[in-house]
Amino acid sequence: MPLDDWExxxxxxxxxxxxGAKAPLHVAARIAELATEGDADGVQAWQAIAARVDQLMDYRTGRPLSRQ
Known part of the structure; x- marks a missing residue:
């Protein structure tokens, strides 16, 4: 069952x-693990998480974006 957007x-x-700053590396490793295992649903979920991590990270500082 797919995860909801809020999840x-x-x-x-x-x-x-x-x-922290290594979140994108963790997500990429998880996607690779799931792909190796043949878990297409897991890969899809983690790709969606990766897109959200991308939006939340400030790559200039390697930190999460702050709310101001």
């Missing part, structure tokens, strides 16, 4: 909280 955002925020 994908929550996952992205949790990944950033746990991995």
């Amino acid at each position: 994908l955002w929550a996952c992205a925020q949790q990944v950033i909280k746990q991995h």
Whole structure:
């Protein structure tokens, strides 16, 4: 069953909280693991999480975007 949009955002925020500037690397590794295992649904979910991590990260500083 696919994750709801809010769940994908929550996952992205949790990944950033746990991995900080290395969040994109963690997500990429997870996608690779799932692809190797043949888990197409998992790959799709983590690709959606990756897109949200991208939107939440400030790549100039390697930190999450701050709310101002």
